[in-house]
Amino acid sequence: MKYTVAYFAALFFALSTLTVYADSLSVAGGAKLTASTLELNENTVIAKGNASLSTREASIKANTIRLSLEKGKGGKLGLSKALATGRVVINASQVDAATKARRTVDATAENASMAQDADTVLLTGKVFVKVSDPQFAEPATIAGERVMVYLKERKIQVEGGSNKSAEINVTPREGE
């Protein structure tokens, strides 16, 4: 395979797009949590059965979603960590304000966790991520056993499993 500048540019774009979408999972702008049952246990809210956490630009669905709360600077309880377990499906969509182009990220994994203070999103267990963007000839894909997204650094770390190596596939559009 011949690696061109366009290829690396597209790869960089795909990964940076993913960090942007991971950032959209933040609940800073408000979020809604639903499930068959909700439980409160001290400072943890547990959503069980068809659990769904929706923000303005993204949603996480899983068998169970746990939200851990901690006191913030103002002494008010706020979200410190979110943990989704079992058949995790993440969908994010964003419209570029300048180009009006719609970009989407769809991901599946066994588990997903977000740490607000660490600004990280970790996907584990048969992770598959698909990034669709008009700049790609076809959606970029990332597969591995462990994908860590560092939101502040705009960095992604993909690890394969013992039987399967990590994969990143990006196909830039002709002429890009």
Added chain:
Amino acid sequence: MQNYSTAKRACRTAAMLIAAVTLACCLLGGCAPKIEKVIEPPAPAAKSAPPAEAPQPEKVTVSTKFQKAGISWDDDKGRRVLEAGFTEASAQEVNGDAQAELKGVKATLYKDGRPASILYAPTVTADSAKKEIKAGGGVKIVSKANNTSALCESVVWKSGESKLVGTGGVKLTMGNITISAAGFEADTALKKAKFSGAQANLE
């Protein structure tokens, strides 16, 4: 003979009054509230005295009203279970159970002898035998353990199980999270709860 009959009536009236007040106090858990007694005097004697051999039974009505008073319950170990202040109350016996109807209630709910939460409700039925209360008319519960508070239409508190069961328009607020639900079950301190038909909103 007429003097004897009048004295007898007076004694009977006094006995009934004492019995009624005692019953009301017992029903309210042995408290000593400020009591206002309203006693309707016996109907005035007929202009023509009834025949001595067929005396008319006298009509005595006793109502007991409690104003700006409080009740308290303790468990078998002498630990406080409930303290409630109210603006108005009445007491009655239903199917052998003592019940007090309280209005304008602010109650401290205890767990293991320690205050666990404060309950505010327009109306409360307190069953001193079961150590249970049913609050209605829009209830607010504020935890003493954390900053959690809950609003709902009605709540049953079972002190023996330390369980709150709330129904109707439940809204529990904890920091930046508000949980809306059709119903919930929680411990007295609102530390643990289960919700049905619920969704949580994060600010």
